[in-house]
Amino acid sequence: MYTAPHIVLPQIPNLHRIDTYLANGGYAAYRKALSMTPDQVIDEVKRSGLRGRGGACFPTGLKWSFMPKGNDKPKYLAINGDESEPGSFKDRQIFESNPHQLIEGILIAGYAMGVKQAFIYIRGEYHKWVNMMEDAVREAYDKGYVGERMKQTFGGDYTIDIVVHKGAGAYICGEETSLMNSLEGDRAYPRFKPPFPANKGLWGMPTTINNVETIATVPAILSMGADAYSKIGAPGHAGTILYGVSGHVNKPGVYELPTGALLTDIIQNVCGGVPGNKKVKAVIPGGSSMPPLRGDEIEGVRMDEESLKVLGTHIGTAGIMVMDEDTDIVKVTLRIARFYHHESCGQCTPCREGCGWMEKVLHRIEHGDATSSDIDLLLNVASNIEGNTICALGDAAAWPVRGFILKFREEFEARCKPQRNYISLNVVHGRRATADTLTRSY
């Protein structure tokens, strides 16, 4: 069905062991990088068209080129394996099945940017996968593929150290500036940007933050060459991508396919369709913060950033959540709002208060205790969060609420009382504002 090569997750048994990895051409891409200048490597990644797999799709080569040249101060690379956005579970597969390709990617990225120390930040709940990654790093040190002994293994002067750092349960640590505070040993509050990490990142030094899958893709690009890579998948968003499909499909899981794959193909053919042959009601295309698509609009939809942008949503983490016709959309929206409220770090008023508010109003709707004006209130709160916060968690909370209402307003209306209940209104009068007064005052 799809002929794209499995380049991030090749189906080779025991690939997590360095011997197997070496026997299958491992660390040859790094040797190739060493035969180029650092700038040539950055250029190659630029030409490949690789865009970040952490959610924002930022061009990777361009990001690397922001790092200052020269070695007058230390520079750092942080690998983002926080993977806490609901619906996302693909980086875990890399830790488990192909950790050495991530390490080799770190070597290449480090060489290109002149970084001597890298950190792999992995969410705390992934105990087993933290251990797997630590084992792989240890094996690489033991065999001289990381650290001081790289000089003997590869020749030349360049060396890099890698530390695996375990998080402790906070979604916000996936946000890049929060991750840096967490790593430095502070409370993980996101930082204002600018300054951008490439100028002032970890410990005040130039830092690049990339997603696990992004970096694990880099060795494949060096091996096959930028031209070949850029021809895989959709124009404008090249390559293969790890789609993590969950929810109402018969065969959920992580699948490596080209970007631009047809969403219906993924659901029906790759994942074996919807249990009980039910209809699809909604699909979240890229993790819980991305606006949903209605089941009746997924025909012909291609899973790449440019195609999804036209439809008002994004590829995000490519975590596809499928919901069948019996799904309670209001309940799903409430659950998502509850998540973002729980995870808001509380620094910015619009996010802290707005997320709480959205959860409360949705709760009211779910319990049949609201009127239509509460739906408009939700839209209002969402717009007031968006763009008014330090980090993008605010947007991540606002988008799905607005998206579900815009696409499924009738389901929200159906849960609302046709008229305001004036008796209970009188009771709360003076104790809290009503939806009407609140929407008017905006």
Add this chain to the structure above:
Amino acid sequence: MTFTSDELATIATLKAQYPHPKAAIMPVLYMAQKKWGWISDDVVRTVADVMELPTSHVKGVASFYTMYFKKPMGKHHIQVCTNVSCMLRGGEAIYDHVKQRFGIGHNEATADGTISLEEVECMGACGGAPMIAINEDFYENVSLATVDAVIDGHVKKA
């Protein structure tokens, strides 16, 4: 409440991994939690001592994260995911069942201290939804029919 000399040596190694020793606070808090079960005020003081940081800083960091326990938890800490992918496949019913079976709610432990329960956000295992975790082990594709056996199996194994 003190670390052994072996543990202190480990802590020194951890500190040396980073450009600044403060970064070792998270792994050291994990060590402390493993040893003493949860992060009490005494533990905070001990960690502050070895980290040469103010207790307020250690407390601030420990309280930021959900995985550092603020009170004693059970020997077997059961985490049930009820986020969207798990919810779509029955995660809430599993959570309710575990609640009833042990008579405890979110972040509570049984009186004998063997079991505690936490309703958790997405654990990054959505392809195996619904899932639960017990201590550090993930159990995926559980159902109302199998969850009791999964829990009992884990308790027996430990």
